[in-house]
Amino acid sequence: MPHTEERLHLTLDDQIATRYLPVPFDVPRGAPSVSVQLSYDTSAGVIDLGCEGASGWRGWSGGARDRFTITAEAATPGYLPGELEPGTWQVILGLHKVPATGLDVRLRIACPAVEQPEREREAPPQPRQVRGSERNLPAPAGLRWYAGDFHAHTVHSDGSLSISELAATAVRAGLDFLAVTDHNTVSHHAHLPRVGAAHGITLLPGQEVTTARGHANAFGDIGWIDFREPADTWVAEVERRGGVLSINHPIDGDCAWQHPLTALPAALEHWHISWFRDLTSTAPWAFHQRWDPGAVLLGGSDFHSPDHGYALGTPTTWVAAEDDSPEAILAGVRAGRTAISVGVGEDRVPRPLHTPILLRVEEDLLAIDAEGLVLADAEGRRRRITDSYERLPASWGSGRLHLQDATRRVLAIA
Template sequence: MRGHWSLDDRLDQILREVPFEVPAGARAVTVKLGFDRSRGVIDLGCGAPDGFRGWSGGARDEYTITQGWATPGYLPGPLEPGTWHVWLRLHRIPPEGLDYTLDVSFDAVEQPVTEAPPVGARPPRRDIPDVDGLRWYAGDFHSHTVHSDGSLTIEELAELAASRGLDFLTVTDHNTVSHHPWLAKVDRGITLLPGQEVTTDRGHANVFGDVGWVDFREPADSWVRHAAREGGLISINHPLGGDCAWLQPLTERPRIAEVWHSGWWDRKWGAPIAWAQAWRDDVIPIGASDFHRIGDDGLPGAPTTWVLAAEPGAVFEAVGAGRTSISAGPDAPLLLRMGDELLALDADGLVLVRPDGARQVIRGERVLVAADTGTHRLETYENEVIAICA
């Protein structure tokens, strides 16, 4: 199958569904997409008669789905005869248009073999007191694997995050939940939590929890309703993030937001703090490395989000209750709520900024000060943000 997409096609309808027929007795469904990547980008996915079967965006040009296994990003299962669809999202189409080819086949395909990474050492936990039977756990709410556009397998990612001293990691591959069934099977001394980064041209949002697939084709209000209906949470991702800044209209603004993303390189730039204050006065800040591959993004835990919870598996409940804090890394200066006090760790000489703007210098490496209602932060004398505490 050959075709051509124009810029007008993209502006008229960005996601196109190309139908094909799966015959009875098919051993596999393999789709191959061809186009000139130097001239444009076409995202790739799949819909079956009973709904969503996978998404890889621009990370892949080919996928296979069988009864027992599927390309990461796609869901294995019965190959129901009938009309399926190749999903093509016209992400970047130049003014002169873009030619493409599609090839669909149904022959058996051997499952690729992957090797598990070796088990490494885990650094010791920081000396942080419990609070009324709860513990501050270190983690990260945004990461990617080979199930979307990341370079590491789930086990490799878990090993890397555990070696950084994290207690939990939310795996949030783009527009898919194919990674969810594998998370609990990974035993690397870290709790892996399910998420999905709902990804569009007008903004990204993470939906947290095992709540099923969230349809990125629907308006953003439907994502919020889906998360609430299924008992999950939703956060606004990197709201000031260049070509993926948050531009989606919403009837109701979620409380949770990625106030500190790894792309916030110059933390003297106050726009993320100003955005959070304008978004909601009761915003729940979280941090996110948005890890894809070593060398391209922050490592898992850069920044680190600390959550006061009964156990790592109860992190989402604790985030919904607003018990979060963010530091630049697992061992960086930290500001934590301890009841009606704040504990400033390794923060000697930093400035505590209170919700009303009042400031005081922290003297000492382990200091307790009275807490107010609202978000506090630690800054340098040059107004560089060092830590945030909800």
């Protein structure tokens, strides 16, 4: 199959029938490579792009790319390199936005490929100025609090930075760890140990399981989770494989969580960058009261590009762990040893060593660098913090405790 072209007219009826339209093509035995090019009127609609090989999933780029190439040795970011197994492959078209008048789509499939896969940019390692764990926050015996961010993207999906550039950015933000959570792919996982070691930061493998009815982060080196399956399947599969699943930005705009679930996952991205639009918003608390009160709370910046005007670590999630390895960080999450802080000052610069923080440590509740702030609980009880290091009994208040400033902006969550 040296070259083939498919022309499709996609309609709302196609979208109603399936959100993910397979377009099959054949790969002959011994084929060295394949490339796919997608073209349509991008001002009229949005069509996502992905690929499934004869033996399984090969990658996803959503609406971020209009082409990809896969070879035995390399692939476009977002796609898995490797020998091309012979048989029927499928281009997967995500029918994200289809106008009422329909959309004309053209696919050009070439085997062997007519284009070489692009190479990722490498960033020079950054000198460490600060690391959140250097704050030496009080922790249970044998543990240390590490600062991180549980939601970020690279060129392996719709981010603008390479993995190396993202790692360098996280180092400048003072983070100890960063979860790399590209959409519907694990193509970035193989690169994380090398890049993390080069930059001196833990890069936690993740994937954002992404659909039109909600997103969830699957953490851990657990293989690909099929976003086309029911969300209950995600929960069960991630648990079976030893990972952690977190529901993402559950009340954010057109990405709010709508999937029905019979069993709730272990974690919830309670504090997403969208909350920074109004830190006085009570909507996240209203949602949380109707969710699982025992869910482990995480924070994620959902970082895509420096051009968006916010930094990694907004907010910062702290995890009490034995060390900063991916395995230890995830063990800390499973045990519920997390806290979230606003992470930045008024200048939006990450300051993990100085941000107010609220911690539960054994029998104590600690408010640190929070003098003048107000401690509040789920039932509306409030009390002023009068010292820069204030210790209270862990039994104070009910539900999720948080720190507010005088204008009731949330600055930290226990």
